[in-house]
Amino acid sequence: xxxxxxxxxxxxxxxxxxxxxxxxxxxxxxxxxxxxxxxxxxxxxxxxxxxxxxxxxxxxxxxxxxxxxxxxxxxxxxxxxxxxxxxxxxxxxxxxxxxxxxxxxxxxxxxxxxxxxxxxxxxxxxxxxxxxxxxxxxxxxxxxxxxxxxxxxxxxxxxxxxxxxxxxxxxxxxxxxxxxxxxxxxxxxxxxxxxxxxxxxxxxxxxxxxxxxxxxxxxxxxxxxxxxxxxxxxxxxxxxxxxxxxxxxxxxxxxxxxxxxxxxxx
Amino acid sequence: xxxxxxxxxxxxxxxxxxxxxxxxxxxxxxxxxxxxxxxxxxxxxxxxxxxxxxxxxxxxxxxxxxxxxxxxxxxxxxxxxxxxxxxxxxxxxxxxxxxxxxxxxxxxxxxxxxxxxxxxxxxxxxxxxxxxxxxxxxxxxxxxxxxxxxxxxxxxxxxxxxxxxxxxxxxxxxxxxxxxxxxxxxxxxxxxxxxxxxxxxxxxxxxxxxxxxxxxxxxxxxxxxxxxxxxxxxxxxxxxxxxxxxxxxxxxxxxxxxxxxxxxxxxxxx
Numbered sequence: 084x085x086x087x088x089x090x091x092x093x094x095x096x097x098x099x100x101x102x103x104x105x106x107x108x109x110x111x112x113x114x115x116x117x118x119x120x121x122x123x124x125x126x127x128x129x130x131x132x133x134x135x136x137x138x139x140x141x142x143x144x145x146x147x148x149x150x151x152x153x154x155x156x157x158x159x160x161x162x163x164x165x166x167x168x169x170x171x172x173x174x175x176x177x178x179x180x181x182x183x184x185x186x187x188x189x190x191x192x193x194x195x196x197x198x199x200x201x202x203x204x205x206x207x208x209x210x211x212x213x214x215x216x217x218x219x220x221x222x223x224x225x226x227x228x229x230x231x232x233x234x235x236x237x238x239x240x241x242x243x244x245x246x247x248x249x250x251x252x253x254x255x256x257x258x259x260x261x262x263x264x265x266x267x268x269x270x271x272x273x274x275x276x277x278x279x280x281x282x283x284x285x286x287x288x289x290x291x292x293x294x295x296x297x298x299x300x301x302x303x304x305x306x307x308x309x310x311x312x313x314x315x316x317x318x319x320x321x322x323x324x325x326x327x328x329x330x331x332x333x334x335x336x337x338x339x340x341x342x343x344x345x346x347x348x349x
Numbered sequence: 350x351x352x353x354x355x356x357x358x359x360x361x362x363x364x365x366x367x368x369x370x371x372x373x374x375x376x377x378x379x380x381x382x383x384x385x386x387x388x389x390x391x392x393x394x395x396x397x398x399x400x401x402x403x404x405x406x407x408x409x410x411x412x413x414x415x416x417x418x419x420x421x422x423x424x425x426x427x428x429x430x431x432x433x434x435x436x437x438x439x440x441x442x443x444x445x446x447x448x449x450x451x452x453x454x455x456x457x458x459x460x461x462x463x464x465x466x467x468x469x470x471x472x473x474x475x476x477x478x479x480x481x482x483x484x485x486x487x488x489x490x491x492x493x494x495x496x497x498x499x500x501x502x503x504x505x506x507x508x509x510x511x512x513x514x515x516x517x518x519x520x521x522x523x524x525x526x527x528x529x530x531x532x533x534x535x536x537x538x539x540x541x542x543x544x545x546x547x548x549x550x551x552x553x554x555x556x557x558x559x560x561x562x563x564x565x566x567x568x569x570x571x572x573x574x575x576x577x578x579x580x581x582x583x584x585x586x587x588x589x590x591x592x593x594x595x596x597x598x599x600x601x602x603x604x605x606x607x608x609x610x611x612x613x614x615x616x617x618x619x
Contacts, residue, residue, distance in 0.1 A: 234516055234517055238517060277515055
């Protein structure tokens, strides 16, 4: 029996879709059978980030309204051997074309075939959000170190509690250690202090993200990327492994390390 | 169409119940009870003004009405209204009955006490205020969780929160507000006009504070708010912040007129 995980944030533009694509890919790399559901009906993006846009025939609304069978709408990612699938959102409909009950039922069916079902929630707290959380067993809240994003995350946690989706976990995205050090950016402790939920991982700001999103290749496939490493670690933690948080300090140069080795620097 | 006996109206200041002028009082009570039972929980604890129209109400009837509203759904009658004329009640005690029977001249004598000291404490009457500063009773709502953005609590008595009040959340209480955690949202104590109400928090870092009809916000320039327990209270029409630990002592001194109260730590913008 699989696990349904919703990825949500309240605020838009904090990296829900990127997180969803990368965690899904990382979980597939770790040998799980994964399906990603794009619940952002009318504003779909997940297919683009995964590079699967040109393969969409049927979508989520077609499945829930009985136009096609579930199997027909699932798009297989050919880079992986039968382990990563996408159920895309409809682009021409809106959020009211699916009900929370239909989503819950859909999740129930997918659970029988997959290890992890990741749902990419739309921004906002209206029906799209209610649909996205309806079938979820677990919730990941994505936030960035901005007061508005943290405020919205707090609101979302409250709404999840009201819907009896307890103990959501936090992913802090786009943190820049240099700005935090200078005191120009909220640090992790400030955010944990307010939100008071379990921290699942911290993803550093990384230029590779933009490049990989445009190319349709999730950044976890890039061994150079620090954000990719952070997402791989988070995927491991989702599976219950104990992985320490990534050190946010910039890579030390070999020279600096040598200096420290010989005791010349602090 | 038959004119309804009882009408519920929501206004900015709370719920207004309009009683039909002609219907018999006992019939009104019956009808009201019925309506309250069908309305279920959503009215729970609401603050209510009763609109009388031309109806005359005896004190006994008024008390019956207030008691019934309180017992059924915890509704708090904050006033009676006849046209523009208004009588405030605090926690259900009727202070003057002039509006009730429409005769202002003859019925000036105060209504006898119901023997409930709570009401006296909650009274805004300045003569009882100082004496009662250090002892307060009344209904209290305990909330054992953190209030998050978008969540709000509105209660006619005191509110104690065992958890935080986050930015974007709000607490409105008829009496005091105590937060055993960080108060980072909005708190309004003495919502019905009680200017002896206080707001205390282990970490007082609110967006805005209100006590009775005074409101204040933290200074813009002072980013580093002290991480010690503090209390906000009204003094001379201004909200001032005090260290929690010395508050009891100060209140007692003020009460006994021992010291002139001037030495607050810092004043907030009014």
